[in-house]
Amino acid sequence: MKVGIVGGTGEIGEGMALRLSQRHEVFIGSRERDKAQTCSLSCRTLLGSLELPCRVQGCDNQEAVDSAEIVILAVPFPHAANTISTLKGFGGKIVVSPINPIQRAEYFFHAPPPEGSAGLMVKRLLPADARLCVAFNNIAANRWRDLEKPLRYSVAVCGDDPTAKERVMELAGSVPELEAFDAGPLAVSPMVESLTPLLLNIGKYSRMKDVGVRFL
Amino acid sequence: MKVGIVGGTGEIGEGMALRLSQRHEVFIGSRERDKAQTCSLSCRTLLGSLELPCRVQGCDNQEAVDSAEIVILAVPFPHAANTISTLKGFGGKIVVSPINPIQRAEYFFHAPPPEGSAGLMVKRLLPADARLCVAFNNIAANRWRDLEKPLRYSVAVCGDDPTAKERVMELAGSVPELEAFDAGPLAVSPMVESLTPLLLNIGKYSRMKDVGVRFL
Numbered sequence: 206m207k208v209g210i211v212g213g214t215g216e217i218g219e220g221m222a223l224r225l226s227q228r229h230e231v232f233i234g235s236r237e238r239d240k241a242q243t244c245s246l247s248c249r250t251l252l253g254s255l256e257l258p259c260r261v262q263g264c265d266n267q268e269a270v271d272s273a274e275i276v277i278l279a280v281p282f283p284h285a286a287n288t289i290s291t292l293k294g295f296g297g298k299i300v301v302s303p304i305n306p307i308q309r310a311e312y313f314f315h316a317p318p319p320e321g322s323a324g325l326m327v328k329r330l331l332p333a334d335a336r337l338c339v340a341f342n343n344i345a346a347n348r349w350r351d352l353e354k355p356l357r358y359s360v361a362v363c364g365d366d367p368t369a370k371e372r373v374m375e376l377a378g379s380v381p382e383l384e385a386f387d388a389g390p391l392a393v394s395p396m397v398e399s400l401t402p403l404l405l406n407i408g409k410y411s412r413m414k415d416v417g418v419r420f421l
Numbered sequence: 422m423k424v425g426i427v428g429g430t431g432e433i434g435e436g437m438a439l440r441l442s443q444r445h446e447v448f449i450g451s452r453e454r455d456k457a458q459t460c461s462l463s464c465r466t467l468l469g470s471l472e473l474p475c476r477v478q479g480c481d482n483q484e485a486v487d488s489a490e491i492v493i494l495a496v497p498f499p500h501a502a503n504t505i506s507t508l509k510g511f512g513g514k515i516v517v518s519p520i521n522p523i524q525r526a527e528y529f530f531h532a533p534p535p536e537g538s539a540g541l542m543v544k545r546l547l548p549a550d551a552r553l554c555v556a557f558n559n560i561a562a563n564r565w566r567d568l569e570k571p572l573r574y575s576v577a578v579c580g581d582d583p584t585a586k587e588r589v590m591e592l593a594g595s596v597p598e599l600e601a602f603d604a605g606p607l608a609v610s611p612m613v614e615s616l617t618p619l620l621l622n623i624g625k626y627s628r629m630k631d632v633g634v635r636f637l
Contacts, residue, residue, distance in 0.1 A: 312605045315612065357637075361623060387626040388619060389528045396531065396619035403604060403612035407577060407636050410603040419635045420623050421573075 206376060209234055209273030211266045211280060211288060214244040217303065218279035220349025221341070222248050224356065226261040228379050233261060234269025241265065255352065267292055275299045275376060277341070282306040282323050286330060295335040299369045302327045302394075303341035305401040312406050315399035324363075324394035338364035338373040339394040340385075342401055345415035355382035358417040361400070362386065363393040386420050422592060425450055425489030427482045427496060427504060430460040433519065434495035436565025437557070438464050440572065442477040444595050449477060450485025457481065471568065483508055491515045491592060493557070498522040498539050502546060511551040515585045518543045518610075519557035521617040528622050531615035540579075540610030554580035554589040555610040556601075558617055561631035571598035574633040577616070578602065579609040602636050 206229045210218045213233030222231050226248060233248070235241035241263030252259035270276050271294050280288045282304050289295075304323040308316040320326040324339035331337060340362040348356060360377040362385055364370045370387060377385035388397060400418065408416040422445045426434045429449030438447050442464060449464070451457035457479030468475035486492050487510050496504045498520050505511075520539040524532040536542040540555035547553060556578040564572060576593040578601055580586045586603060593601035604613060616634065624632040 310608075312609055314608075361619065363622075386623045389622040389626040392530075393528055393619065393622050396615050396622070399612050399615055400619060403577065403609065403616060404636065406579075406605040406609050406612070407602045410605040413636075416636050419637065420620065420629075420632050421635065 206230070206372070207272060207274045208232070208376065209269035209276045211269055211276060211278050211292070213269065213279060214240050215279055215281070216346035217349060219244055219248070220346050221277060221279060222261055223252065223352060224349055224380050225376070226259045227252065227257050229260070229376070231261045232269040232272045233263045234266035235263070236266060238263065238265045267294070270294050270298070273298070275301060275372060277301045278304060278327065280304065285323060285327065289327065289330045296332045297334055297336070299336045299338065299372055300327070300331060301341065301373055302337060302339050305342050305398050307402050307405070312409070313402035315395070315402050317395060317398065322394040322398050324391055324398065328391060336364070336366040336369035337391065338362055338370050339391060339397055340373050340377060342397050343404060343418050345417065347415045348417060356380055357382045357419070359420040360385045361388040361397045361420070363388040363391055363397055365391045422446070422588070423488060423490045424448070424592065425485035425492045427485055427492060427494050427508070429485065429495060430456050431495055431497070432562035433565065435460055435464070436562045437493060437495060438477055439468065439568060440565055440596050441592070442475045443468065443473050445476070445592070447477045448485040448488045449479045450482035451479070452482060454479065454481045467568070483510070486510050486514070489514070491517060491588060493517045494520060494543065496520065501539060501543065505543065505546045512548045513550055513552070515552045515554065515588055516543070516547060517557065517589055518553065518555050521558050521614050523618050523621070528625070529618035531611070531618050533611060533614070538610040538614050540607055540614065544607060552580070552582040552585035553607065554578055554586055555607060555613055556589050556593060558613050559620060559634050561633065563631045564633060572596055573598045573635070575636040576601045577604040577613045577636070579604040579607055579613055581607045
């Protein structure tokens with residue numbers, strides 16, 4: 206598949222590029238094309254040194270959208286709405302929101318926008334024919350990047366377009382050990398997103414790093 | 422430990438009694454003492470036939486509270502407030518809420534009371550010196566009851582009393598394969614509870630039964 210990662214030079218975007226470019230053609234997008242190209246080069250260098258295949262290129266965010274069949278919005282929640290507003294061409298595309306609106310007091314908590322979740326907000330901001338799924342919310346950036354360890358985790362995928370959801374589950378399932386689960390319609394996204402602050406709390410209070418989840 | 426299960430003849434209570442009575446002294450409570458005694462007898466018979474140890478007795482809900490060090494409120498959310506209002510003697514006790522306020526439309530969702538979670542509502546209804554933890558929310562009744570399979574799951578425990586939380590984690594950890602995790606203060610309970618409808622949705626849309634969770 207051709208996968209575009211908007212915000213692909215951020216921690217989570219970079220980690221996803223490292224995993225996905227071994228099996229797919231990845232377009233790392235950034236507001237700054239230079240940064241994306243540097244990131245793409247280090248991705249290629251790292252995977253090359255491990256003798257792993259790699260198909261990746263750096264570009265600006267708009268090119269990442271335009272080049273891809275599946276566009277992953279790997280942007281922090283506070284920048285999500287603004288980033289989407291600067292881009293076009295989402296019509297007909299499969300779009301993935303791994304975005305978690307989280308705040309931290311003594312503990313971490315889900316702090317969704319008025320729509321009820323980041324996913325539902327993104328839905329409102331995209332053209333009506335964009336095919337949005339919420340997925341990849343519950344895996345820490347460090348785990349994506351730690352290529353020495355398989356991603357032995359589960360991915361909950363929700364969305365209202367069945368064939369888009371199937372493609373996203375296929376994408377998730379293409380990463381060794383990663384298991385995709387259909388979690389239902391986009392309306393389930395508040396529950397998918399609020400699992401992430403729970404994992405962060407378990408990490409904090411049980412003194413673990415980068416806690417992930419398996420459904421079984 | 423001495424463990425009282427209020428609502429111990431319900432599906433989840435019965436399953437918990439089957440697992441916990443192998444290692445602890447369990448008081449199955451019910452509004453109807455006869456029902457609790459019948460349930461206690463079948464628990465003893467089943468575990469006896471498997472040559473497993475069993476310490477269990479049936480009593481009314483009030484006796485279950487009075488006899489126990491740890492009281493588990495194994496009641497469905499719609500009956501929780503009413504059940505608590507008929508009981509006394511919670512002061513100083515460790516109380517566990519595994520209660521999930523869930524509603525079902527096309528999909529399952531967390532439908533908490535105004536307090537924000539069942540756990541926070543229970544907190545308000547109990548005397549101030551009751552030592553409440555939220556735990557055991559994410560394991561299906563059928564899994565508790567299926568003694569042929571180990572409970573290879575995780576339990577998120579949250580609460581504001583550190584020593585109570587420690588005891589509840591110890592209780593959870595005493596069940597073979599079950600792993601307890603400190604998830605933080607009681608304020609985290611909305612996230613612990615809303616994991617359950619997510620698991621139900623994954624079960625429904627991924628066609629799986631009694632989906633559980635591991636944190637790792």
